[in-house]
Amino acid sequence: MKKTGRTLLAIILIVFAACNNNQNTELFTGKEISLRLEPKQGNPRNSEGDFITLKDERILFIYTHFTGGTGDNATAYLAGRFSSDGGITWTKEDEVVLQNEGGMNIMSVSLLRLDNGEIVLFYLRKNSESDCIPIMRISSDEAKTWSEPKECVSEPGYYVLNNDRVVKLKNKRIIFPLSLHKTPDSETSAIGRLICYYSDDNGINWTKSNEIENPENVTSQEPGIIELSNEKLMFFCRTESGVQYFSFSDDSGKSWSPIEPGNIKSPLSPASIERIPTTGDLLLVWNNNYKPERDGGKRTPYNLAISKDEGKSWQKIKTIESDPKGWYCYTAIEFTDNHVLLGHCAGDTRINNGLSTTQITRLSLDWIYSDATAMPYISSDSNGIVKLACNDKNAEIRYTLDESLPSKTSGLIYHKPISIDRTSHLNMQAFEVGKTPSQLVSTNIGSDIYQQAQQLTDKIKQGLIFHYYEAKVNFTDEIEQSSLIDSGIISQFSIEESQSSSDFAFLFDGFIKIPKDGLYTFYLKSNDGSVLYLNKQKLIDNDGAHGITEETVSTSLKAGIHKIKVKYFQLGGGKLLNVLWKGPEIEKQEIPSKVLFY
Known part of the structure; x- marks a missing residue:
């Protein structure tokens, strides 16, 4: 019995050791998701936060907790979560940091510790689509309470200050970059007027910099600043031109060079750059892609890189997240010993919108500096x-x-x-x-594998069969579970016959006549979700609740009749469905009624 007991104890110890080894192996990967703030009932979006390390070594993450919808103008307040172990785990429940004080919301948090030990909270107070300005409050008790709000700009307008954008320079100056999109004397413009505000007295007084020239008149939005090793400042902003644009200042932000194309390929999505304290290198987090389409492509994949030469070149480029349906942006960066925390949007574009979920990703510096496996x-x-x-x-x-x-x-x-x-x-x-x-x-x-035409015994007629539904759905698979309102024949793919302005769906079913053998490209552009089936197989997946998005697939088809089906739904907001094609001797165009049958 004693021998059996010792044997059992040994087995238990081996199993326990194996479990511990498995945990260590998992941690050694160097990348982990430590928090996901998913939308829920009464809280449809969580986004745009920043970190501050408190004197008791806890980390506070303050973010925007939306209550009135998923759009940028929906009502929201500032909420916080705490970590006592360097960002590995976080408190389970929100703590209200600041109730909504704007006509619409408060959002886009930046946090900064002053030399006197106080913490400054910056955020945007949005009253209307013409009134959005940066506000600051100070805490002298480690974020337990906050001072009265103070406006940081001297002129009214609609300003954009992204999260984690306020910088304290080596000379103690505090500076933040802005894009100004509307003033009382101007209409709203996507081409933001680029300026900075700075303070040399811990935010008591703020001074406006010279406006940064934009000689190419490019779309200029959501700027950031990084101080280089020679105390020169580099200003960067998102554009529709395929790269982030740069400007430089030699006088701590008073005046700036005209913006010019930089070396960071990017869609119309913000980048984040900060200096790694332990190595002195620059860390860049952004979407490393560009396509000549709406907004320059998608906000995926989500990448990082480092620079050892103050941004002249970038290396160790690797992927943090790469879900094709993901949406990764608005990154806050916080360094903790030999790790970095990234607080960023990480939603699924098929559910609500890509900005609805905030995620905290924890990376080790070993992971950041290691080589990436080559792309297959x-x-x-x-x-x-x-x-x-x-x-x-x-x-x-x-x-x-x-x-x-x-x-x-x-x-x-x-x-x-x-x-x-x-x-x-x-x-x-x-x-x-x-x-x-x-x-x-x-x-x-x-795409070069030919699909054979179908052999039909019944005579076909011009048009498509349609079924019209009204209900709130999030995916096309839910359409047929909804209330059927109408059915009939329609000449081509169109939602013009919808009887409601929102929350409706269509199913279109029929055949398409392919005029000659060749490679055909189909385009599915919609707001919200849509799916196209060809010969009973899903060809294009543009599903989920999202804004205007176009997906495309090419396939080789034999001349003749092929089965085609499209599912579409609209879930609030805008509505659009375009079904297009291109092929031999056919320019890109909506599929005409003359080739559609049932």
Whole structure:
């Protein structure tokens, strides 16, 4: 019995040790999501926060807690969460930091500790679409209470000050960048007037800088500032021109050079840059992509890079998040020993909107400075044989064909060529020991595989069958569970016959006549969600609640009749559905009624 007891104890200890080792292995990856603030009933959006480390070593994260909707003008107040372990875990419940005092909301938090030990809270107070100004309050008791509000600008207007944008310079000056989009004497403009305000007395008085010239008249929005090692200031802002634009100041922000294209490829999405205290390098967090389309493309993937030469070049570029349906932006950066905390939007564009969820991601500096696995690549032929490869020869490639996302523990492991018989969506990612994962590759394969036309026995007629529904839905799969209001025949894909201005849906069903063999590109542009099926297979997924978004897929079709179906829903706000195509001797255009049948 004693021997059996000792054996059992040994087994228990081994199992316990194995569990601990598994936990350590997981932590050693260097990347973890420590908090997700998901929307819920009565709280449809959480976004745009900043961090401050308190004197008792707790970290406070203050963010915008929306109550009146998901839009930027919806009612909101400032809420906080605390961490006592360097950002690994956070308190479970919100603590109200500041109730809404604006006609619309208060949002976009920046936090700063003064040399006298006090904490300054900056935020935007939005009263209307023409009145939005930066406000400051001071706390002398570690964020327990706050002083009365103080306006930081001297002139009325609609100003944008992003979260985590207020900077304290080496010479003790406090400075923040603004884009001014409306004044009492001007109309609202996407081309923001770029200025800074600075204070040399801890915010008692504020001085306006010279306005930054914009010689190319580019869209200029949501600026940031970083102090370089030579005490020169670099100003950066998002544009629609495919890169962040830069300006520089040699006098601590009083005057600035005209903005010019920088070296950071970017859609119309803000970047964040801060200096890593332990190494002195610059850390850049942004969306490393650009497409010549609306807003320059999507706010995914979510990337980081470091610069060892004060922003002249960027290296160690790697992916933090890469969900094609994700939305990653408005990043606050906080350094804690050998880790960095990123507080950022991380929503799903198919649910509410991409700004509705705030996430805190914790990264180790080892993870940031390690090499990333090379991005995998594809080769294929018209017979449907697809090969995957990676320049890191020891990397394991995982992939999916069902639109789910692979990870180091999920998805199919690539061992041999894949065989497909039609256009399919492929997600793949490469993983190598000792390196961070590659960027996710999300693409369509098999576009050169011909789909045969259908052989019909019944005579077809011009038009499409439509079914019209009214209900609130979030995905197209929910449409047929809604109340059917009307059915009939319609000449082409159109939502003009909707009987409601919001919360409605359509199903369109029929055939499309392909005039000749060739490669055809289909475009699905909608607000909100839509899906296009061809020959009973999902071809384009533009599902979920979102603003105007266009998705496109190309596929090879034999001449003749092919089955086509489109699902669409509208969930509040704007509405749009365009179904277009392009093919041999066909320029991009809406699919005409003459090729649609039922």
